[in-house]
Amino acid sequence: MKIRVVSTRNEILSLNPNEKVVHLAFRPSNKDVFLLVETCPKLEVIQLPKSYRRTVSRAIEMFLEIQKVELLEGDVWGHRKDINEYFIIPSSVISKIRSMKAQGTPAERIVEKIAQESKLDPKMVSYIMSRKDLE
Structure with a gap:
């Protein structure tokens, strides 16, 4: 992205x-x-x-x-x-979000973990998660 x-x-x-x-x-x-x-x-x-x-x-x-x-x-x-x-948001971040979603990780936990690891704002992580092309 x-x-x-x-x-x-x-x-x-x-x-x-x-x-x-x-x-x-x-x-x-x-x-x-x-x-x-x-x-x-x-x-x-x-x-x-x-x-x-x-x-x-x-x-x-x-x-x-x-x-x-x-x-x-x-x-x-x-x-x-x-x-x-x-x-460019690294593809590794997108992959990790997809993986965590597939494992059934709660959205709040995904946002928290990805924001911490990638230095992205939590609301940007939420936006990325909500995109249809991520599913």
């Missing part, structure tokens, strides 16, 4: 319209969020660093809720944008 990392607001218009998961590495304004949703109509998740997540207005939260876009907090640890514009 790939997370598109966007470092500046200038990149929003150049995004692929098929992007589903985007990490904004800058503090977005309401206008930036509207533009992102308009540019990427298939968007499912916007991830923001914790400090930026706290500054998002209630109006934008409601707008994203209506658009069925999840707003998650989290970071893309160790990612270097100059090397690759995508943060």
